[in-house]
Amino acid sequence: MNIFKKIVIFTLLLLLPSQLISKTPKVTQTPTDNSLAVFYTLPGDAEKKYNALVEEKIKSIGFQLTDPHKRVNDHYKTEFGSTVLDILSFMPVVNDKMVLPLLNIDPRIAGFAPFNMLIEKKLAEKNTHVGHLMPKVMLDILGIENKEVRETFTASFKALDEMIGKELGGKKEYIELNKLPEQTMMNFEYSFDIPEDIEDFMDEFQEKFETALTDKKYLVAGYHNFMDSTDDATEILKAYDAFWTYSLCHMEFSFNVFDKEGARPDAGLFAPCTMYMYIPKGSGKLYIGMYRLHNWSDSLGIEDANRVSLVEKLDKELPQILITLGAKPMKNVNTLTLPKTAVKAPVKKPEAAKEPETEKAAATHEESKEKKESIEDGVETIEIIIPKPPKVPLPVKVKTTNSSDTDTRSIKFSKRMPPNYVPSEQRMAKAKPTNTNTNIGEVANGKISTYLRAKFMDVKTAQKTLQEAGFDILSTSPVDKKKQLISIVFTDKVLTEMGSKKDTAFIGSLRLLVNKKDNHISITNPLYMAKAFMQKSYDEAAAKATLAKITAKFTGMLNSKDKLKFQLLPKYQFMNGMPTYKDMVTVARGKGLLEKLKNNKNVVFTQKLNNGATLVGVKLGKRTAKFTSKIGTNNAALLPYPLVIQNDEAKILEPKYYISVMYPLLQMSEFMTIATVPGAVIKDCEKVFR
Numbered sequence: 001m002n003i004f005k006k007i008v009i010f011t012l013l014l015l016l017p018s019q020l021i022s023k024t025p026k027v028t029q030t031p032t033d034n035s036l037a038v039f040y041t042l043p044g045d046a047e048k049k050y051n052a053l054v055e056e057k058i059k060s061i062g063f064q065l066t067d068p069h070k071r072v073n074d075h076y077k078t079e080f081g082s083t084v085l086d087i088l089s090f091m092p093v094v095n096d097k098m099v100l101p102l103l104n105i106d107p108r109i110a111g112f113a114p115f116n117m118l119i120e121k122k123l124a125e126k127n128t129h130v131g132h133l134m135p136k137v138m139l140d141i142l143g144i145e146n147k148e149v150r151e152t153f154t155a156s157f158k159a160l161d162e163m164i165g166k167e168l169g170g171k172k173e174y175i176e177l178n179k180l181p182e183q184t185m186m187n188f189e190y191s192f193d194i195p196e197d198i199e200d201f202m203d204e205f206q207e208k209f210e211t212a213l214t215d216k217k218y219l220v221a222g223y224h225n226f227m228d229s230t231d232d233a234t235e236i237l238k239a240y241d242a243f244w245t246y247s248l249c250h251m252e253f254s255f256n257v258f259d260k261e262g263a264r265p266d267a268g269l270f271a272p273c274t275m276y277m278y279i280p281k282g283s284g285k286l287y288i289g290m291y292r293l294h295n296w297s298d299s300l301g302i303e304d305a306n307r308v309s310l311v312e313k314l315d316k317e318l319p320q321i322l323i324t325l326g327a328k329p330m331k332n333v334n335t336l337t338l339p340k341t342a343v344k345a346p347v348k349k350p351e352a353a354k355e356p357e358t359e360k361a362a363a364t365h366e367e368s369k370e371k372k373e374s375i376e377d378g379v380e381t382i383e384i385i386i387p388k389p390p391k392v393p394l395p396v397k398v399k400t401t402n403s404s405d406t407d408t409r410s411i412k413f414s415k416r417m418p419p420n421y422v423p424s425e426q427r428m429a430k431a432k433p434t435n436t437n438t439n440i441g442e443v444a445n446g447k448i449s450t451y452l453r454a455k456f457m458d459v460k461t462a463q464k465t466l467q468e469a470g471f472d473i474l475s476t477s478p479v480d481k482k483k484q485l486i487s488i489v490f491t492d493k494v495l496t497e498m499g500s501k502k503d504t505a506f507i508g509s510l511r512l513l514v515n516k517k518d519n520h521i522s523i524t525n526p527l528y529m530a531k532a533f534m535q536k537s538y539d540e541a542a543a544k545a546t547l548a549k550i551t552a553k554f555t556g557m558l559n560s561k562d563k564l565k566f567q568l569l570p571k572y573q574f575m576n577g578m579p580t581y582k583d584m585v586t587v588a589r590g591k592g593l594l595e596k597l598k599n600n601k602n603v604v605f606t607q608k609l610n611n612g613a614t615l616v617g618v619k620l621g622k623r624t625a626k627f628t629s630k631i632g633t634n635n636a637a638l639l640p641y642p643l644v645i646q647n648d649e650a651k652i653l654e655p656k657y658y659i660s661v662m663y664p665l666l667q668m669s670e671f672m673t674i675a676t677v678p679g680a681v682i683k684d685c686e687k688v689f690r
Contacts, residue, residue, distance in 0.1 A: 092115065
């Protein structure tokens with residue numbers, strides 16, 4: 001090659017986009033002390049086989065899938081208009097039985113509980129790649145040195161990798177760690193006055209934190225409550241008042257890192273980011289920790305200026321959010337080794353701080369103070385200048401416009417939402433029911449309404465009217481804490497018969513919502529529900545007969561603006577890649593499932609069907625059920641959550657399907673605000689069989 005050609009090639013290299021000359025991770029066939037992750041390369045499309053492994057088979061070795069996010073690439077294509085990926089799924093898993101005891105030794109282990117089981121494939125590739133970070137790297141990032149924690153956590157991966165190799169096969173390789181950043185973690189301490197009920201504080205803090213995240217376009221992609229993860233979790237974690245993790249995602253960031261030209265989907269090993277939060281019992285302190293995003297770029301050798309800039313932005317933005325809320329940066333330490341501080345009294349019975357009674361006590365007091373200051377002095381300075389917000393004790397007085405001061409136990413925070421987000425109040429105002437030239441509840445212009453709306457009536461009147469129409473009432477239960485939304489589940493012989501055909505159990509009963517908040521009642525449209533839930537077995541005569549019984553007694557009804565194309569209902573899905581009716585989730589298997597539900601306070605009703613199946617209504621957890629207030633109380637009749645037991649299996653409609661089909665006006669921006677709900681619904685339904 002002559003000198004001229006060399007100069008030309010060198011010049012072209014300088015002009016190439018930086019992402020094309022980023023460092024390529026070194027690959028080895030056997031693990032080393034410097035291995036970052038293990039990858040299995042599988043021929044062709046291995047998505048279905050991999051999903052079956054992660055969703056079901058790993059349960060046998062103690063791992064549990066939490067808040068899966070399948071085919072994130074489909075979301076990229078919908079939101080950003082393009083994708084270079086054929087598949088990108090984040091499948092976070094956690095081994096609760098292994099992790100729970102370790103939290104009592106070093107709570108920072110929660111920083112990778114869950115951790116991601118990644119599957120990725122570019123459109124231009126013939127092979128699929130699945131993998132996970134090496135446990136040593138996770139522990140090093142978290143700063144955990146305790147021998148017992150390191151050995152126990154690392155040992156749990158042996159069975160996992162053996163199962164992956166056995167079930168999937170493929171070529172197994174290890175990619176080498178480029179380097180870890182000097183500062184791997186961001187850590188914070190948040191002090192608060194202890195309320196009578198710790199859940200009051202959790203509700204308040206989580207609400208304002210999640211709202212602040214949404215405002216900055218972050219997605220709360222997962223939520224895992226360790227205190228409720230196993231039957232004996234509260235006993236194991238008796239040293240804590242609360243312990244949970246968030247899985248956080250930022251769509252613009254992830255699209256620019258995992259997708260586009262020079263895509264690095266392998267960086268999905270770290271996604272979504274796990275942020276842990278815990279409260280040592282009686283401490284009045286919330287400790288927060290998360291690995292910095294520089295771990296992504298530094299460990300994989302990502303040098304593209306645009307991607308590194310995004311990493312730096314988020315590494316500053318997340319601390320800023322927490323500091324604005326009143327959290328203080330602290331050193332990455334095992335807080336269980338910190339000096340114990342005096343426990344503050346609950347808010348209801350505040351006590352004045354006492355002066356040290358002796359010189360010795362005073363010396364101890366000053367020593368403790370010096371140690372605390374020493375810890376804070378050791379933190380790398382974060383250049384964010386934000387005034388410290390005043391501490392507001394509970395209860396507070398909130399002044400409302402045109403009214404007198406009102407005592408309340410909670411602070412009112414603004415509910416800021418992302419761009420283009422339409423608040424449920426506005427959306428519902430636009431979706432007021434209107435009459436049409438067609439009969440109520442029937443198909444008009446190819447579409448059919450999800451609900452029939454009518455003027456408000458109280459619960460007793462609604463129950464009496466249903467009974468006069470010939471229906472049997474299965475349950476009457478509140479959907480919300482304030483009992484402004486009451487769901488009445490009802491059935492009759494025709495509905496029972498409709499639900500007794502193959503895979504049609506969910507049409508076995510209908511719902512009436514007494515909505516005091518929006519001042520009306522809503523009844524699920526039997527034609528809509530039958531077309532969606534009966535599939536090919538749709539019985540138009542039976543559905544219309546049921547509709548006629550309703551409209552005969554409930555006069556003045558209107559069609560809701562919530563509607564879908566009638567003929568598309570049997571194959572409805574919110575968007576490409578999302579579940580359909582047939583994609584049901586099995587939440588329990590085995591003999592005697594009905595026996596396990598006896599005297600269970602979270603079982604609202606049971607309905608025997610003619611084919612031996614049983615339809616069950618499940619009361620969701622308090623945190624889970626709140627989603628109706630975010631996306632519209634108008635349609636809250638979808639609760640209690642339906643579950644069917646048949647042939648020693650308990651199944652539910654996939655939550656992403658059921659929620660969207662019952663909220664046909666739901667927008668993607670709204671769905672993102674309840675990203676943790678589908679996974680939480682599945683967990684709540686599994687719990688009733690413990």
